[in-house]
Amino acid sequence: MNIFLQELKAYRKSLTIWIIGVLVMVFSGMSKYAGMEGAGQSLNELMNNMPGVLKAMLGIQSLDVSSPLGFYGVLFTYLVIMLTVHAVMIGSTILSKEERDKTAEFLMTKPVTRPFIITSKLFAAAVQVTILTIVSFVSSLAAVYYFAGEGEFFREILIFSLGLWMLQVLFLTIGSGIAAMKKNPKKAPALSAAILLFTFFISIMADMTENLQPLKYITPFQYVTADMVINGNGIDGIYIFLTCILVSVFIWVTYDRYRKRDLYV
Template sequence: MNILKQELKMGRKSLIVWCASLVGTLAIFMMMYPMISDQAATFEKVFESFPPEFRKALGLTTTNLGDVLGYYSFAFLYILLAGAVQAMNIGVSVLSAEVREKTGDFLFVKPVKRSKIITQKILAMLIELGIINVVICLANYIILSLVSKDAFDMKLYLLLTGSLLFIQLFFAAMGLAVSVFLRRIRTVLPISMGVVFLFYIIFLLNQTLEDPKLAWISPFGYFDLSYISEHVAYQSKFIAAWFVLNAIFVFFTYKLFTKKDLPSI
């Protein structure tokens, strides 16, 4: 329990900054919605002049920018990207922090099993991700209610917003697995950004090439906002794949970290 409290205390400032940043970014996007909705036809014509591949990459093929949730799904893609970086950052750093901050010798000689340490740190990570998703869900709802003159589909809103939690949990679990494979991690952000943007590029390629194989590689494709907006549902096959991959990441984290030789400080 002390480990859990310490992890939450250490991540408090970062959590506040990320919450404010993500909510603020979406607020800036949504402030432009009234102007865009009034001139939706003009914007649609402009986007139609773009190459089809470019429109697919931005998710503008089925998006109705004149509808508040249509515009929200377009803007929320960038929140997903930033949120994925944050989650990967937490996942990579939560176990590797002891080595980077030279506290590993102190923690791992205590009469506490490594499996318990991992569990406490993962719980702290889940609590942080849960908090940020609750804050974003409530804040985004308020923002949409302020900028929209009409009521919107609450189910679709929850599905679109809930995709952030799934994306973040995926990258957080992957970050855990990455951290146990690497012996020393000096800086976390380059790894997090590199992995997230690699998967995002794969997602963009799939949007343009429409290759079924690529759709299975990137988690951004599992929760394609255009598909969710059109069908008001997630794809069950990708939900199943998401559960399997997350279980594999967590299994290997426990398996490898409990036997890993940690470098002495």
């Protein structure tokens, strides 16, 4: 419990900045919605007939930005990018920072087992990630209802947020898995960032052309897509299944590797 609380305390400054960031992003983003209303039917028609590449070029991904949910969908894509950056960074630093800051010896000589330390740290990271999801969920609800007026959006925004949380947890465990594997504590965040960027670029390429559809399975950024959620299809079961497997594997890797490895002091 002490380790858990200590980790929460260590990150409170960064968490505060992130919370403010999410709030600013959601509210200033949705506040632009008012100006977008009534873009016209012919525009939507044009958008719907456009080939995938050009849609990707304009950054619209077949979303109707004149509807509140379509507009929120655009914002959601960017929320995912920001919050996965947070998740992968906290996942990789929460384990590796002891070695980076030369406090590993201090912590490891305490009468607790390594699995206990990992559990406390992972919980602390998961709590922070979840706090951000909840902040994003509540502020999104408030912002969409405030700026869009009437309409029923609760279910969609809930699905969006659950999808967001799923991706955050996935990237969190990717980060912690890498941190447990890497002997040099400075390399863990770098490798995690590289994986994040790599999957992000794969996702962009998959958006650009139909030929690269299979790539959608290897990049988490394609697991939760705004148009699927808005059309009422939610999140494809196979992606949820895939995420569960990946998360379990990375958690196992985290425990297995960190328990056995020599620490860098």
